[in-house]
Amino acid sequence: MNRRTAIVLITGLLALADVTKACTAFLVARGDTVLVGNNEDYYNPRTHVWFVPAEEGRLGRVYFGFDDFNPQGGMNERGLFFDGFATAPRKVVRSVGKPAYPGSLIDKVMSECGTVAQVLAVFDRYNLEFLERAMLMFGDATGDSAIIEGDDVVRKQGRFQVVTNFYQSQTSAGQEPCDRYKIAVSMLRASEEVSVPLCRRILAAVHAEGEAKTLYSNIYDLKRRTVHVYHFHNFENVVTFDLAEELKKGKHSFDLPALFPPTFAANDFAQKKIRELEQQQKVRRAMDVDPEIYNRYVGQYQLTGAPIPGLVVTLVREANRLYLDVPGMTRYELSPEAPTRFFYLTFGSLLKLAFLQDDQGRTVGFDADLNGTKISAKKI
Numbered sequence: 235m236n237r238r239t240a241i242v243l244i245t246g247l248l249a250l251a252d253v254t255k256a257c258t259a260f261l262v263a264r265g266d267t268v269l270v271g272n273n274e275d276y277y278n279p280r281t282h283v284w285f286v287p288a289e290e291g292r293l294g295r296v297y298f299g300f301d302d303f304n305p306q307g308g309m310n311e312r313g314l315f316f317d318g319f320a321t322a323p324r325k326v327v328r329s330v331g332k333p334a335y336p337g338s339l340i341d342k343v344m345s346e347c348g349t350v351a352q353v354l355a356v357f358d359r360y361n362l363e364f365l366e367r368a369m370l371m372f373g374d375a376t377g378d379s380a381i382i383e384g385d386d387v388v389r390k391q392g393r394f395q396v397v398t399n400f401y402q403s404q405t406s407a408g409q410e411p412c413d414r415y416k417i418a419v420s421m422l423r424a425s426e427e428v429s430v431p432l433c434r435r436i437l438a439a440v441h442a443e444g445e446a447k448t449l450y451s452n453i454y455d456l457k458r459r460t461v462h463v464y465h466f467h468n469f470e471n472v473v474t475f476d477l478a479e480e481l482k483k484g485k486h487s488f489d490l491p492a493l494f495p496p497t498f499a500a501n502d503f504a505q506k507k508i509r510e511l512e513q514q515q516k517v518r519r520a521m522d523v524d525p526e527i528y529n530r531y532v533g534q535y536q537l538t539g540a541p542i543p544g545l546v547v548t549l550v551r552e553a554n555r556l557y558l559d560v561p562g563m564t565r566y567e568l569s570p571e572a573p574t575r576f577f578y579l580t581f582g583s584l585l586k587l588a589f590l591q592d593d594q595g596r597t598v599g600f601d602a603d604l605n606g607t608k609i610s611a612k613k614i
């Protein structure tokens with residue numbers, strides 16, 4: 235799954251910027267076997283996997299994503315899976331009168347639901363305008379799956395369901411515009427087999443090697459709650475996680491590249507991309523400021539408008555660094571452009587934030603711009 239144009243996998247603040255432009259996923263079921271395969275295609279080489287144990291009625295879960303720890307896909311301990319896909323812009327109108335969920339809607343369903351039907355019931359209660367450039371796929375251990383396309387839901391028919399980056403509800407059979415979709419469907423139709431080797435062959439056949447490369451691939455066994463992980467479209471080496479065993483270890487994470495033998499192609503790609511990002515960050519960081527000024531900004535802030543009115547975020551100082559914490563396990567280090575102006579820049583995402591002060595110099599809120607989306611918040 236690759237990120238580029240505003241997909242909201244997590245309906246939290248900066249999750250609105252973490253987006254995908256190419257992705258392939260599929261669920262295939264037969265008898266007592268339910269498998270999901272997906273490719274994560276993007277240009278951020280800092281990939282991670284992290285485990286969130288059950289607590290206070292919330293299910294344990296595993297998430298995959300990048301260095302902002304914003305989930306791009308994952309599975310919970312009941313065998314519920316999700317992944318997200320960028321799409322062309324399409325207005326969402328049917329849910330506009332419903333409330334926006336004040337936090338991570340994905341994390342909510344992944345921590346509460348065990349079936350696709352339960353997920354759809356939760357989504358039906360909320361405003362889904364965040365899906366105007368995105369869609370989500372959910373699958374469960376019964377073999378059920380569905381694609382949420384904002385206003386439309388496409389349910390699985392038959393043994394399998396495949397999703398890439400076009401609206402299937404708006405596409406006639408035989409007119410699908412994506413070769414990755416066609417290849418995956420063809421391979422699934424040609425085989426009665428439902429196995430990890432079949433999934434691996436499909437993921438290899440549809441992997442990407444352009445600007446946005448396949449950084450990692452997953453094969454989830456939703457019945458057995460295991461996940462096979464492959465790095466940088468290399469399907470010779472695999473790391474397998476048993477979700478139940480990992481959750482016993484408490485909350486923890488892994489740097490995905492470090493779990494695999496190094497390869498020249500992966501290392502070369504990572505080094506080039508990281509050098510490019512560091513140079514962009516260096517150029518943008520126009521000045522250093524006295525870290526003591528950060529004390530003016532620490533505290534909680536409540537969003538007063540789009541994208542999620544009512545969402546509370548927190549500014550935290552640790553040593554000489556300032557962080558923005560967003561509900562849903564997401565943290566962003568802010569760098570200064572001026573005493574009151576800060577930014578967060580990563581692969582494909584730029585947040586610009588300006589603190590607001592009253593006549594006595596007290597911080598009262600902030601205005602922000604996230605990839606063109608205007609955000610305002612008041613200090614509480």
